[in-house]
Amino acid sequence: MTSQWTAQRVRSTFLDYFKSKEHTFVPSSSVIPYEDPTLLFANAGMNQYKPLFLGTVAPGSPFAGLKRAANSQKCIRAGGKHNDLEDVGRDSYHHTFFEMLGNWSFGDYFKKEAIQMAWELLTNVYALKADQLYVSYFGGSPERNMEPDLEAKQLWLDIGVPEDHIVVGSYKDNFWEMGDQGPCGPCSEIHYDRIGGGRNVRDLVNMDDPDVLEIWNLVFIQFNREADGTLRPLPAKHIDTGMGFERLVSALQDKRSNYDTDVFAPLFTKIQELTGRRAYEGKFGAEDADGIDTAYRVVADHVRTLTFALADGGVPNNDGRGYVLRRILRRGARYVRKYFDVPIGTFFSSLAPTLIDQVGDMFPELAKNQADIFEILNEEEDSFARTLDRGEKLFEQYAARARQQNLTKLDGKDVWRLYDTFGFPVDLTRLMAEEAGLTIDENEFEAARLASKEASKGTKFVSGEALLKLDVHLLSELQNSQVPTTDDDAKYGKGNVTATVLKVVDSTGFVSEVSSGQTGLLLDKTNFYAESGGQEYDAGKILIDGEAEFDVQNVQSYGGYVLHTGYLKYGSIKTGSQVVVGYDVTRRASLQNNHTGTHVLNFGLREVLGDGIDQKGSLVAEDKLRFDFSHKQGVSLPELDKVEKLCSKYIKDNQTVYYKDVSLEKARAICGVRAVFGETYPDPVRVVSIGVPVDELVSDPDNKKWHEYSIEFCGGTHVGKTGEIRELVIVEESGIAKGIRRIVAVTGSAAHDVQRVAQTFSQRLDELEAAIDAIPVAEAEAQAKKLGVELKPLSVSVISKAALTERFNKLQKQITEKVKAQQKAQAKKVVDAIAKYFEQNPDAKFAVLKVEGNPKALTEGFNYAKKNDKTVYLLSVDGDKVAHGCFIADKSASAPEIGQAVSEVVGGRAGGKGQSIQGSGTETSKVDEAIKVVTEKLTALGL
Known part of the structure; x- marks a missing residue:
């Protein structure tokens, strides 16, 4: 079998x-x-x-x-x-x-x-x-x-x-x-x-x-x-x-066991190939003494979850389902390193292709999105690898302290710090504690979490603004004391750096030590990127393992002195402290995507619009990029489409991003190099080239083919290869001043999200288009109105927005025509009903009729009655409302008085004067009663 x-x-x-x-x-x-x-x-x-x-x-x-x-x-x-x-x-x-x-x-x-x-x-x-x-x-x-x-x-x-x-x-x-x-x-x-x-x-x-x-x-x-x-x-x-x-x-x-089947066997074989450990033996519990069989099962299960989730657009982060995915990856990564004893960083992306080969026929989305899947897996795994050593070391300290005190539980505050500082999910710490014969104090952990949340209130900077700055007086003091400027060469690398605190700043100026409040730290070296050249600052942490944690929320450079501003989460930091410095790799990755994306966009605009465009400003933020440039007119949709396609090709070609410091004179001589007009550049200047090594550019600066590449002066951080950007989508094109245009774009997972939003909205238009002849016109009109409200602020590709708007307008026109046709048909029915009544009752002095139609159809009936000098009272159930009104041929009668009598029956109110009124009520079940009241009123008036 x-x-x-x-x-x-x-x-x-x-x-x-x-x-x-x-x-x-x-x-x-x-x-x-x-x-x-x-x-x-x-x-x-x-x-x-x-x-x-x-x-x-x-x-x-x-x-x-x-x-x-x-x-x-x-x-x-x-x-x-x-x-x-x-x-x-x-x-x-x-x-x-x-x-x-x-x-x-x-x-x-x-x-x-x-x-x-x-x-x-x-x-x-x-x-x-x-x-x-x-x-x-x-x-x-x-x-x-x-x-x-x-x-x-x-x-x-x-x-x-x-x-x-x-x-x-x-x-x-x-x-x-x-x-x-x-x-x-x-x-x-x-x-x-x-x-x-x-x-x-x-x-x-x-x-x-x-x-x-x-x-x-x-x-x-x-x-x-x-x-x-x-x-x-x-x-x-x-x-x-x-x-x-x-x-x-x-x-x-x-x-x-489910794990003994060919659902998992190929994954187990690949895990053994990647790790060199013994084959899977299917042992459980105490029989699995070395824990390797359990690790096989965990890793194989987790790569399935991660691969399928990422293929469908899931992204590991610190919120909701994103945090669940991050927990799963980190749990699996620790099993890989602890039980298989191999380095982590690219393990899951090496294992995922085996799964894709297994089930790609049934779930083609896996193969379609595999480049994105592998990149996200590598980013997350690499990020965790950098903190795992220090986190485990700290855990061992906490566990040893608990044993020394004859405790069976880890302190909840320590468990919270492992999560908050090193990204150790609580269930992972719980697993580590179980391995060490301990449990965690869940109540203490929750108390520590809430206390940390409360303590952070009011300490974070509004919109990331650096409230503490190095003013002219503090800078003069640093220079007079011969404090060296910050060595920030590590900002272009990966991994943490160890540094020394040179100065501590609070609201009063330089202090020797700080334990609370908003603080600035000046270090001898850093890997944080200080805001410059349009690229926003890094965020992250500065730590004294087990003693203090400083949350960096803003980084600015003042004359070469890089100030990290933020607040202490616990402990204290003083001048001379040895600290570990680490930026938030997720934020950095987004900034790098968007900065290289800006260069790609600049190149695409030049190719489509010509060399006449000049950069007038830019913003590289975590969630978007913004590029301002000179151009006399708006960029047309066909032009934007060309730009976006050129950018996509540059990204999909997975070009290497090269950078090197070059003398300003040699750099300016490179054919096709882009620089911001009026900007003062250092000498040497950093040249960033996409697709061709900088040394080749310098050795042959006059070569015309360099014009076919993106080459710019730039001091920002960038991806290693353009494929890491994954996608670039233009979401806005506008004018900000005479002759100055602005483009806003998104990359990576943000680009994927806006495309998904556009696809979802398109599907909703599909559904309404398909249903337009099957549902009541009023329902189609209501659905279209709702879609129209949602479409206006929809943040999607400019190209997609134009296409969706065109489709929506056609659909709206179709519905409007159906509404007009229905109204015309309803009006004709109402007029025909009045004419038929008086034709069948030639001696009638008035007509009180229950008809089908909305208020506009009733109005046509009143116009007919007025033209033919007939007294008519009409009532209609229109959805969940009662529409009613009249025209009274006898000028001595009061239409408002009669309308008020009807409103007392069907609710709502009526408005008008003289011979005509119209009203709306809510009691649809009382129309027959209202008809009786109107008939009695008109009869009593002798009309």
Whole structure:
């Protein structure tokens, strides 16, 4: 069976089976649920079908009319309500990433067919032994006044499942709910006994036995949970099933662990190749004495989660799902180094291609985005590698201190510092503590976290502004004391530097020591980039390991003295202190992307607009780049498109970025070099060249081909190769002064985000375009109005914005024409109804009519009545409002008085004077009563 049922065949067999049962294959949704803020990650196959279950699917949606579906959904359960992270590696079946095979029915088939198909697939197609399968059904909940699902039980009996293989399930295990309110229903689970052999294990079902595991859950969505907690039967019943792909493969390959299958075997082989350690042996717990088998499982699981998440646009950071991804990478990286004893920095990017080769056919997005995936993995892993040594060393100090004091718990403040300073997620510290025979004091940790958060309030600089500065008096004091200027050569390198504090500054000036408040530190050397040349400053930390942490929020240079301004998070720092200096690599990476991106953009503009453009200013920030240049007119959309495509090509070509200090005279002689007019440059000047070494430029300065490259004078920090930028998207083009234009662009993950936003908005336009003839005109008008409001401030590519705006305007015009046509048709109906009434009742003095139409249609009716000298009162239900009004031919009668009488019945109010009024009410159920009141009023007036 092992050789017969490869993982790939297991998946394709499932999909082919349901295709034969008239199910539509729906590709897996993104594992990053951008449109569902209630979820950290897609954690179940049903997530993308919520609109179908809730009845809110738009008529133009791809899901409109969908009755049956099947797919394999990418799922992550790490963080939030569903979190399997800390179980991964410890047992044979938990994963943070897994595939969920599923089939769905939306108001089509129900329990009987779902049960029959599941049993047929498992026992006839996959040929699992029926006596190793157990099923459960909801046994009811008397305390909740819920009946057992005896229908499901009987259906299992009907297909031949013996009663001793049918288990009564609890509310927790066998009743599924989307939330506190909404669609819900009982479910039947199918469990598999890995061992079999004539035994009956019904008592082990849902008891966390590794050999008796749930493989499939069939959910019967038949109720709606009302606001008062009661269950109300749904008019349309649905089926939602989910089967663990990895568990099914282990069953079909007759393996007692998911990790023993070919889902993981290629990854284990690659891990062994990369590390040179022993082969995977499948040991658990105490049997895995050296921890290597656990490390295999953790690393293989984590690379799956990271690769799929990054392919779908996830980015490790310090917030929400981004922080979960960072935790997973750092947890995995530590396992790599501790248990496999190999350096980290590029390990996961070396392992990920094996996974992509395995599943790229099913999930092509992995291969499409692999360059971005590898770059992010390397950035994150390299960043953690720089702090891991010092963090582990500090952990050992904390652990030793706890043992010396005969404590079994680590101090919560120490655990917080490991997180806050070195980026050690708490679960990673918890794991390290467990390895050391310790636990952590969770209450103390939470108290330290809250205290740190409170202490930081009011200490951070507004908008990053450096409040402490070296003024003329302080600079004079430094020079008179012969304090050397700062050596900042390390700003172009990677890694931390060790430095000496030369001066400490607070609001009073130079001080010998500081322990609180806003502070400035002057060091003998630094790797921080001080703000200059349009590039913003670095941020980061200055540390005395275990004693003090200084949060650097701004860095400025004053006559060669680099001042790091920020505040102390704990401890104290004094003149002469030896410190470790490290910038925030994530912020630096974004700045480098945007700075090299600015050079690429400058080159693209020159190529498209000509040599006449001159740089007039720039800003290189963490979230964007801004470039100002001379140009007499706005850059047209075709020109912007050309610029963006040229930039993209330069980036995709992955050109090397070269830089070198060159004498100013030789640098100015290089053909095609770009410099800011009027800028004073140092001698020597730093030349940054993309695609050609600086030495070649200097050796042959007159070569005309240098004009085909980006060559600039620049002292900023840059990427090593343009491919690291990944993408550049222009999001704004505008004029800021006569003859001066400004372009704003984004790169890297920010560029990916704006493209995703544009794609999502485009899909919404697709849906409305498809639905425009299927939904009421008023609904189409409302949807278009909402889209129009959202489109105006939408931050996307200028090119995309123009295309979306053009599409929206066409759609708006189409809807407007439909509105006019509907209004014309409604008006005609109203006029025809009045004419018909008086034609059939020639002696009638007035007409009180309930018609169909909005207020504009009623107005046409009043105009007709006025033209024909007829007294008419019209009422119409327009959505959730009552539209009403009249024209009274007799000038002696008071239309407002009659309108007020109607408003007293239908609510709202009416306005007008003399012979005409119009009004709007809210009581749609009282129109007939209003008609009676109007008729009595007009009759009493003798009209």
